[in-house]
Amino acid sequence: MPMKNFDTAQLAADYAKQSPQKILELALEHFDNLWLSFSGADDIVVLDMAWKINPNIKVFTLDTGRLHPETYRFLEQVRKHYGIQIEALSPDHQQLEAYVREKGLFDFYENGHGECCGIRKIAPLRRKLASVDAWITGQRKDQSPTRADVPVIERDAAFSTAEHDLIKFNPLANYTSEDVWNYIRMLEIPYNPLHEKGFISIGCEPCTRPVLPNQHEREGRWWWEESTQKECGLHAGNLIAKS
Template sequence: MSTNLFDVETLAAEYASKSPQDILKLATQHFDDLWLSFSGADDIVVLDMAWKINPDIKVFTLDTGRLHPETYRFLEEVRKHYGIQLEVLSPDQQALEAYVKEKGLFDFYESGHGECCGIRKIAPLRRKLAGVDAWITGQRRDQSPGTRSNVPVVEIDGAFSSQDKSLIKFNPLANYSSEDVWNYIRMLEIPYNSLHERGFFSIGCEPCTRPVLPNQHEREGRWWWEEATQKECGLHAGNLIAKN
């Protein structure tokens, strides 16, 4: 259907307390050009739920070129386990080579992660989302009190919409806690990234991700050298605006 005919505000209120499965059914019933973003971390839960509703769900992932070996192996395990075609998005090679040539492989420790994430993650995602009507994420409110505490279950994506078309974004796990996620994984015995067994909760690129200690918030393992309340790479840039 046309995104302009999709009443986001009304449906966000109506589905605010509904199950992830109900939100996914809403998404699949209204949009044919619908894609699920899978990072290779605990968003395996939303992929499993979506696949059980529609085995032909379209899934993409971002290969930044700096992921852990365990994440690459997990992506392949997921592809085979669900029998899905996993579209892998890569950075523009010329832009990446120019950035690395000028600033090296670890500039983000000194200058912040914004430019590196912009080239390796945001630009490929923008190219992908420019041609779709709606996408599904695994965002949860409890992942980051500073930037995700107000994530709605469905919204207009302010970061990736264009003047001509509003991009619809579904966050079915918005109300889920980390405990809910891991109860689902354990009860249904679905695959998960082996890095979780080594204390990694929030998994991103290898140089920018580390295990967290007991009683640390999971997002403290990402970009730990930067200001604690801004733990976003730009994929969900609207979160930073919404919190102000």
């Protein structure tokens, strides 16, 4: 189906209560230039679902250069387990070197994580998404206050341009953390071993820590900042557009 005939708002309403698999089937049916974003955390569930529909699913990950060793090993485990290629997106080395030279390796503790994430995550992601028609994420409404209204399908307000509409699929939007872990345990799919050490939401090593009992999962990310600021920018533009 041509992009101009893909009624995002109507399909978002029609599929709002559908299963993740149905949403993925819709995405895979209508978009050839479709990529799945895999972080090496609990979005292994959406990767597993998509791979079972189409084992040729195209997958990318953001290699910030600051991930945990366990995450790097997990990415390799997933690559071999599913027999897929995982395209690793890296930061622009000149931009990164200039930032580190000027502000050091831990500037984000004093001045917020925005600039570091902008270089290590957002810029590589923007380059990638400029060349695709649609992408799939593992976002869930229960992950943080900023994601409470995440739709299952949307026009990506953060990365679309006047010349290029980008469609974003969030098949797990209505899943809870319990749903995710029931799926992982029931189907015995691989998962990041950091989860066994109290890490729930997993990002870069300096900005991620385990959470205590009854803490929300995003409290382990950028813990020195307010809960309403716990987005790296990958999805923030879409969330702002809805507020």
